[in-house]
Amino acid sequence: MNTRPRSKRSGALDQLAAEGVGLWLDDYHRGRLTDGSLERLVADGLVGGVVSRPAAVARAVADTTAYRDQLNRLSNAVASAEERVYALIAEDARAACIALEPVFRATKGMHGWVSLGIAPRLTADAEAMVDHSKQLAEMVDRPNVMIRIPVADRGLAAAGDLLAHRVSVHVTSVFSVQRYAQAVDTYFRGLERATAGGHAASAVTSLVSLDVGHLNARVDALLDGSADPCATALREQAGVATARLVYHCYEESLGCPRWRSLVAGGARPQRLLWTSENAPESPRAALDRVERLIAWMTLHALPQAAFEAPDRREEFHGDTLSGEHGSARRVMDALGRAGIAVDSLARDLEVAAVERERAAWDKLLAGVQAG
Template sequence: MTTQPRSKRSGALEQLAAEGVGLWLDDYHRGRLTDGSLDRLVADGLVGGVVSRPAAVARAMSDTTAYRDQLNRLSNAVASAEERVYALIAEDARAACTALEPVFRATEGMHGWVSLGIAPRLTADADAMLDHSRQLAEMVDRPNVLIRIPATGRGLAAAGELLAHRVGVHVTSVFSVQRYAQAVDTYFRGLERATADGHAAAAVTSLVSLDIGHLDTGVDTLLDGSVDPSAAALRGQAGLATARLVYRRYEESLGCSHWRSLVADGARPQRLLWTSENAPESPRAALDRIERLIAWMTLHALPQGALDALDRSRGFHGDTLSGEHGSACRVMDALERAGIVVDSLARDLEAAAAERERAAWDRLLTMIQAG
């Protein structure tokens, strides 16, 4: 990733760079383009990727005039509200891909990506997810675009097909080690199919995002209702323990013979992105998340306010995930004794994440229909 001159970087930014942690902009919308803030963040080496979310687009439509001209043009076109949403986010993505292209080229595709999602109504149908994802990627028509797909059974089936056809995939809504392991297997299989068809492994890219804040909230709610005397002491620990186990699984995946054969063909690691699906996440909550989740080759998606606060921060305590497998297992064992199995709760959290995404998308559709 491009780097900012050392004299201009805060202690926190220097430390994160030394720990191999990359930063993304999480509340990206067209206003970040018109006011020049995305270009500044990229030029200063602060961000190496962006996430475009319907909630951020809806807020920008309410608070700025950034979308007015395109909306006026689309109002005269024969297109559904959903098609107009796709037109908006595709244009946003093209501009962001262009802004990040220098990073993408300089890092040979390790950084410089733009993530955007499809309509949540499609998640019950793997074929529909596949078709719409490919169409959206074709609309954007840039090499550094990723399509967000939820880590459900149907979602992972669609993700595998997309990867096999060299469409970059951002797997979301992972709340357990089990789901993460399935996402890793999906990536490996997609790579194998792509290379078997004669494509370069380096042309296949994926990342996986985890939201430990909602995991903590879900577990803590159950702990509050537990009669186990040790339950109170376990509050706020499930998310970090899961992150540590996921990172251990990430390290194991890069050490297995299966991966070694893929990387010999030029494959890139499937990166881990820590994020929050709160809209918007407060700067303080985002900085607290970073404090808990620091490890080599991981990514954090942050809102603009958190990036500004991070630039003023003095620093963190270093790697929090590596070598913590034992402590994480002890937390999980204690949670099971209290009657809480994170892998079981994860399915409820997946459904809740899908509902949040549907609500954000529906708000955007309603705003477009209202003109």
Template sequence: MTTRPRSKRGGALDQLAAEGVGLWLDDYHRGWLTDGSLESLVADGLVGGVVSRPAAVAHAMSGTTAYRDQLNRLSNAAASAEERVYALIAEDARAACTALEPVFRATEGMHGWVSLAIAPRLAADAKAIVDHSRQLAAMVDRPNVLIRIPVVGRGLAAAGDLLAHRVSVHVTSVFSVQRYAHAVDTYFRGLERATADGHAASAVTSLVSLDIDHLNARVDALLDGSADPCAAALRGQAGVATARLVYRRYEESLGCSRWRSLVAGGARPQRLLWTSENARESSRTALDRVEQLIAWMTLHALPRAALEALDHSEGFHGDTLSGEHGSACRVMDALGRAGIVVDSLARDLEAAAVERERAAWDELLTVVQAS
């Protein structure tokens, strides 16, 4: 069995490692490479993966000179703004993949991955998603790169095609158990297609990320307007309840005959990544989320400040998701009595998540055009 490397620091970090929880850097950009920060975080065993977000890249381009030389070269080549964006994030990902390669090798591909996005405007066109994703993966040309695909529109269909073509995917914008189940089925079908074509199941992997903070915010807003006398007591519970039900579904997926056949061929489990798309989230809020969502083989993506705060945290109290199916169902039942069905909110939350991604991508395009 391979788990993430033990942290050299101790305390809360060792407690998370003992629970099988991995940590990722969520605001990765080239500045973390040029100043040696990423290398240090990896060497210390604190970070086992990174997420490259357009908003973080745009911020770094405006505040540092890390991208200046490449931007000048791309400008001289008369590349379009989107072509320049892809070239920039591919270079970032290639360097991060190299920095994380020792982790990737030591854990036999369970850790050491780098996730990067494609243009959100492609969400409704499966062929375009597949074409852009394959081109971007080829530009990075590393075995430990994941292409981030939103669950909306034709995202899941494209994810299945990519997995069949041996491109690893990170499925995002999932807010319900039902949509998570669809992502699991997509992973299984993608692996089955790949192995049917003679490819090793170990050649690809997948993540699914859930943002419980935006789910809580939407549900809490509805509870604030509810006449149900129990509404106030339910505030802040929808996200954790959903996470517990999703984790139960994850455990069930690893016990089915379909998965047993795939894992016999070397398939890796589809990992759950807990994250937040709230750019202004405080470190305290991020650490509270970590404490609420602890379970074996899961991942947390945290910004640099939260990782540093975690390094000085007193610690946690162990697994908070396993065996909590009953309590989660009671929360969902109570929400239903208050007129709130989480699954029915998921599509609106998915669409809002893609709009946030679109806004961040457009901001990055604007910064690149002005550089």
């Protein structure tokens, strides 16, 4: 066990906690276990969840010895490269679930989750996604594991089936209010199917990720080519505006009769996780994102460096999302006048997200084969 003294929480992080904001570690890999950093972040009350991404694991496989012993064992087991990858990330997830179990128990399942993904080659096949997800969840065999499913292609169909089978789901790569509303409906239908099958609504939960970084980058690139005189002022506005509209949709969903029926049976809210998927962020960029997206019951996924940055924020300025849907709609209207419809970009962004995940997965497969 690591014996380094616990660091003190900053006033800024206490402010986030007071606003109901949770922080997750976004670049988790086995090195975070062996060096004790995950344990410290959990003990300090900084991290309440973990995202395991193939890009982070691939870097650790290539640059460290953290996976060497397991890879040596697996090389004698006549397993495919993909089976080896699943074995690596399942062991990582199991250890992280154990580290976060006190948080999971203390918060009655609101926090303390670990998210990991399946092979992105499966996105067009809902049945295959369900099968691989169930097998991976069984390999981890912990109550606080959830499987990451991209919204693209057949992702929502798979997510609904998994929830009905009591597998918690992290829906990723959402870029529009329309897609978010579909993810909410998928969660409700999944819970309704689970309860109709005799399972408790509290048996599963779900997250939805909004990828603010890539949304801003795509829209800003289009604004750079716009002749609209207001285009410059709209830069870096699309992500926040979409987040504000999504959060308004989230609040409305928690007031509808379907949700009231589900929550009476013990259902947990489908949490919103703000992130920048598969794009390493600097600590400053990650903390800037946090400052722009603060609201009750939301989550932020941050790289480890953001928790350790010497220039970590001394102060955040309270809720930046609630009640801002009117201003967000005005931003969307202005973007429309500049020739940019964010909802129509969503599908292209979803496909690009899957391709980034596929490239990271392929790099991990190659590293496992070489190891």
